[in-house]
Amino acid sequence: MKSLNVRIHINPTLYSKDPESSELGRHIICKSIEMINSMGFEAFTFKKLGLAIGSNESSVYRYFANKHTLLIYLVNWYWSWMDYKIVLQTANINDAKEKIKLSIEMLAADIKQDSDFSFINEILLNKIIIMESSKAYHNKDIDSENEKGFFKTYKHVVQRVSDFVLEYNPEFEFPHMLISTVIEGAHNQRFFAAHLPSLTDFKEGKNNITRFYINLVLNAIKLSNNPHSFKNS
């Protein structure tokens, strides 16, 4: 993906001033990703960030209304990037089953290299998504923020992969449930593997998580006379 001239577009209501438009703005994004990773979202403050980038608190506030909005910016960036990756990977593939497999592989993957087509470190951002992204929507403002389109890019990804599922099996009743279960589930499993291993069956290097979710999905949506079909019981 090196030097491909693609830009991730972010909903402008998420920032006061576009961080991509200035050196300071890019610095804010860059450093905040590092800091949220190393100290966790709760301990991260704009004051500490200002200090770390040789600027100050109030300058950060000119870009983002608060750290919550900055987190949502990052989450949106991640899902736009993921959507772009899925489109690219499945572009010339006609087999719906193959598109589903490829999508799950990307969604459940442990991101290990920075695609390098932007100033954003995707390895660290993926860790933030796993560790912190639930905080972006588990709060009392969810409904008003949802109305403002703060979660649109995540919904897009779920919709895109759900469409592959329906392409494979147009009768399947729960495509969105299935895909959102896979995405959140895969993130949880990576978190559990690192911190609460008895909640998972992760084994290093065996690609368990991806394999588990691919099989889970294919078993759930298969067409054949299914003794446990998802029809009304």
Place this chain on the structure above:
Amino acid sequence: MKSLNVRIHINPTLYSKDPESSELGRHIICKSIEMINSMGFEAFTFKKLGLAIGSNESSVYRYFANKHTLLIYLVNWYWSWMDYKIVLQTANINDAKEKIKLSIEMLAADIKQDSDFSFINEILLNKIIIMESSKAYHNKDIDSENEKGFFKTYKHVVQRVSDFVLEYNPEFEFPHMLISTVIEGAHNQRFFAAHLPSLTDFKEGKNNITRFYINLVLNAIKLSNNPHSFKNS
């Protein structure tokens, strides 16, 4: 379950003084459940709680070190209660498949009545689990808190249902992944249904969520010659 003389035992490292041991302590638990529900965990403070129960901040601090520990107390109570419910419901059942179904029904249910065997409102507590419980473990202290046994009761529940899965199919490779996926997934789906409906396929009164996860599990673990078996590919 009325007036059954069962008590939920809570890890004593979670409190400074046992809230069950005094009127004030029970009041703290009771009211905090109400308040976390109505205002959300972030806006909830010990100062507001003290005021609401006609006491003050510092009295609450004598029971709990901080609001995070109180949340973990509640989460532990919930999972002990759920474990107890699962044991009770599956007690005289020999069929492993039936035990799995019953367990998922309880884990994925929208709790609609208070069992009334304690001063804790389980309807509201279930809502807290759905909305706030991820905050109990998505933080930088997870590893030290895990060592202190803060998440033991949740692990117990996952282990118990995983054992049913293994009883049904001893060959199944990922029982913990499957059950933790179902538990977290079902909670997410209830949250999505209320706030981000395009991520789900929930329809009121159709029991979709429970049905979806029961079928997901039964399809994943079934014994027959399975074209998408979970074996190493």
Place this chain on the structure above:
DNA sequence: CAAATATAATAGTATTACTATTAATTTAAT
């Protein structure tokens, strides 16, 4: 009944999450 102990309330502090004000710099118009 006095001493020890437990409980409750008051007051105080460092930090956080902002906001308002002022200073400096850049840009743009004549």
Place this chain on the structure above:
DNA sequence: ATTAAATTAATAGTAATACTATTATATTTG
């Protein structure tokens, strides 16, 4: 090129939060 307008940066301040330390008031116990 010079001045005005606009943008950006830095300083200082505030209300609220999450505690802690101290003191007052009960309760228990020897």
